[in-house]
């Protein structure tokens with residue numbers, strides 16, 4: 001059975017996240033290790049860290065993943081913005097390493113009018129640069145597939161593979177598969193044939209062994225819309241079937257599957273329960 005859970009707040013301190021997750025029925029949680037809308041994250045004290053680690057055990061949370069700040073663009077063509085993005089991403093690696101979090105999920109980046117290829121190259125260079133700045137870390141960096149909205153890159157498996165191929169540290173890179181993003185990007189996983197075809201392509205192009213985390217979201221926009229609008233499971237253009245198929249897919253049996261559906265944190269409890277009940 002996969003590790004089903006959701007994104008939870010670190011309000012009041014990172015040490016509060018595990019209990020929030022447990023209350024909602026999570027086996028895995030995703031957190032921001034700092035305010036996701038600010039460049040400079042607040043440092044985490046050793047006391048908070050120690051409390052957080054003991055809370056993970058007490059609340060039986062089996063996996064924690066972090067998500068980077070929405071401001072970061074590791075593919076930016078502007079040198080100032082790129083430097084700020086890299087600095088902020090390095091701090092994310094440092095905080096996640098300090099918290100013993102194994103995976104950072106991040107949006108690859110945006111080309112801002114300069115074209116996909118330039119951004120893909122810059123992103124690979126940014127990842128090398130950032131990993132080299134935190135030499136003691138073994139945290140894995142997971143490229144999240146995007147919807148391809150605006151100038152975002154990473155909406156095709158070939159683009160994610162391109163970044164991995166240009167990295168000097170490919171062993172540290174993996175992929176986070178967001179169902180809404182993939183669907184909006186044109187991968188029609190909502191029906192059985194499209195589902196099989198999509199994951200076969202993923203395996204052929206990237207390799208399923210690189211797929212480490214799922215984001216489970218329905219989509220408010222149709223397949224191929226290139227618009228990133230999450231919906232609650234079963235309420236969007238995707239429907240429930242794909243999510244029941246995913247949680248029972250033996251290829252993904254032990255992977256974290258994280259909800260990022262809209263609404264207050266409390267609503268996650270019902271979706272998590274429905275997914276767990278669907279596991280055979």
Ligand SMILES: [Zn+2]
Nearest residue numbers: 144178215260
């Ligand atoms: Zn996501």
Ligand SMILES: [Zn+2]
Nearest residue numbers: 181228229230
């Ligand atoms: Zn999204």
